[in-house]
Amino acid sequence: MxxxxxxxxxxxxxxxxxxxxxxxxxxxxxxxxxxxxxxxxxxxxxxxxxxxxxxxxxxGNKDLLMGEILWSLYKGIYDQVIEKAKADHPERGIEFLGQIYDEVNLQLINAKPMHDFLASEPQWGLQLLTSNVSGLQKRLIDEWEALFQEEISAGRINPEMDANSLAYYIIRIGEGAVYCDLICGRTPEPERAGQAFRLLVNGHSR
The missing domain is CATH 1.10.10 (Arc Repressor Mutant, subunit A)
Incomplete structure (x- = not known):
């Protein structure tokens, strides 16, 4: 049997x-x-x-696969933070955007998988995060450009540059704040990045 x-x-x-x-x-x-x-x-x-x-x-290749993995982490954080910002700032505008920017940067600094990855493979990790070899950079720009364009069209912010350029520069500033310990040996300063974000987006810091 x-x-x-x-x-x-x-x-x-x-x-x-x-x-x-x-x-x-x-x-x-x-x-x-x-x-x-x-x-x-x-x-x-x-x-x-x-x-x-x-x-x-x-x-595709190892860079593109890793880009998808990193994007899944970013997108999970980003979507969660946006929902909270919508509840905290139903009127939207600069404080809504600033909260998203600050919280995303802070969560990335404190994300253990990201920290471990960059500690073990700093050169490759920074290349994936700060260039477009993995497709990650373009996705980040597209997300922020859409957010900025919505606020500009509604008249809630009036930056001195277009939404695409604004998205590019605030992402670069964020990279400097989040990964500056690896880039130049400085302690991450998300607060300074938040001040720069507000200056670029609305012409003043909080």
Whole structure:
């Protein structure tokens, strides 16, 4: 009499609905990163049960895959902070935007996975975060440009530069505040970044 059960059979072979997909590859890579593991595409492909060529076709390259992982962290923080700012400042305007900027920068400084990643791979990490090799920079600019454009169109802010340029410069300032310990050995100063943000966006600091 067979001792196999539906569970033992399911565990002994990969089921059709458990086959690796681009999304499962991303989820596994993201889990590794959150656990502090280095991202190795050959090991990832092996664990997924696929060829490295297949994985590369799915993710593009290591920079782009890491960009998706970093974006998932940023977007989670960003969306949560925006919802809180909407509740705190229903009138929107400069204080609404400033709260988002301050809180996002603060959470990034305190994000342990980000801190561990930059400590273990500072050169690669900074390249991913401060250039557009991973696509992250463009996504950040697009998000902030949309926010600024909405506030400008509603007449709630009146900056001296267009929304796209404004988004680019406030992101660069934020990078200097969040990653300055790695860039130039200075202690992160999110408060100073917040002051610069308000000067650029509305012509005065709080």
């Amino acid at each position: 067979s001792t196999q059960t539906p569970l033992s059979m399911a565990l002994s072979q990969r089921q059709a609905d458990e086959r690796a997909t681009p999304l499962t590859a991303f989820r596994m890579a993201r889990r590794w990163w959150l656990e502090g593991r280095r991202l190795n595409l050959s090991q990832l492909a092996e664990e997924l049960g696929i060829g490295r060529a297949t994985l590369m076709r799915w993710v």
